[in-house]
Amino acid sequence: MTADLTDEELADDLEAQLRLITDAYRRGGDDYEVDQVLSHVSWVRRMKRRGIYEVFSDVPEGEEDHEDPE
16 A cells, blocks of 8 residues: 555554545545545554554564475
Protein backbone atom coordinates (compact mmCIF):
# COMPACT_ATOMS: atom_id res chain seq x y z
CA MET A 1 0.00 0.00 0.00
CA THR A 2 2.86 2.36 0.74
CA ALA A 3 6.19 1.87 -0.96
CA ASP A 4 8.17 3.58 1.78
CA LEU A 5 6.58 2.00 4.88
CA THR A 6 6.15 -1.56 6.05
CA ASP A 7 2.84 -2.49 7.63
CA GLU A 8 4.54 -2.50 11.02
CA GLU A 9 5.81 1.05 10.46
CA LEU A 10 2.41 2.14 9.17
CA ALA A 11 0.79 0.80 12.35
CA ASP A 12 2.89 3.24 14.38
CA ASP A 13 2.47 6.24 12.08
CA LEU A 14 -0.92 7.91 12.52
CA GLU A 15 0.00 10.68 10.09
CA ALA A 16 0.79 8.15 7.36
CA GLN A 17 -2.52 6.38 8.01
CA LEU A 18 -4.42 9.65 7.67
CA ARG A 19 -2.42 10.57 4.56
CA LEU A 20 -3.32 7.25 2.89
CA ILE A 21 -7.00 7.72 3.63
CA THR A 22 -7.18 11.36 2.57
CA ASP A 23 -5.16 10.66 -0.59
CA ALA A 24 -7.62 7.93 -1.56
CA TYR A 25 -10.50 10.40 -1.23
CA ARG A 26 -8.60 13.15 -3.08
CA ARG A 27 -7.97 10.93 -6.08
CA GLY A 28 -11.65 11.03 -6.84
CA GLY A 29 -13.10 8.99 -4.05
CA ASP A 30 -13.32 5.77 -6.09
CA ASP A 31 -15.36 3.47 -3.84
CA TYR A 32 -13.12 0.44 -4.37
CA GLU A 33 -9.87 2.32 -3.68
CA VAL A 34 -11.27 4.03 -0.57
CA ASP A 35 -12.57 0.69 0.74
CA GLN A 36 -9.19 -0.96 0.12
CA VAL A 37 -7.30 1.80 1.95
CA LEU A 38 -9.72 1.85 4.88
CA SER A 39 -9.59 -1.94 5.17
CA HIS A 40 -5.80 -2.01 5.05
CA VAL A 41 -5.35 0.71 7.65
CA SER A 42 -7.92 -0.99 9.90
CA TRP A 43 -6.17 -4.35 9.49
CA VAL A 44 -2.74 -2.88 10.30
CA ARG A 45 -4.10 -1.14 13.40
CA ARG A 46 -5.82 -4.37 14.53
CA MET A 47 -2.62 -6.38 14.07
CA LYS A 48 -0.72 -3.87 16.19
CA ARG A 49 -3.37 -3.86 18.91
CA ARG A 50 -3.22 -7.67 19.09
CA GLY A 51 0.57 -7.66 19.36
CA ILE A 52 1.18 -9.52 16.11
CA TYR A 53 4.08 -7.31 15.05
CA GLU A 54 5.83 -7.87 18.38
CA VAL A 55 5.61 -11.64 17.84
CA PHE A 56 7.25 -11.33 14.42
CA SER A 57 9.95 -8.99 15.73
CA ASP A 58 11.01 -11.73 18.19
CA VAL A 59 11.85 -14.10 15.31
CA PRO A 60 15.59 -13.91 14.45
CA GLU A 61 16.44 -12.38 11.07
CA GLY A 62 16.28 -14.88 8.23
CA GLU A 63 14.32 -17.53 10.14
CA GLU A 64 10.86 -16.46 8.99
CA ASP A 65 10.94 -18.75 5.95
CA HIS A 66 12.80 -21.72 7.39
CA GLU A 67 11.91 -25.22 6.34
CA ASP A 68 10.87 -27.86 8.84
CA PRO A 69 13.66 -30.34 9.69
CA GLU A 70 13.37 -33.67 7.93
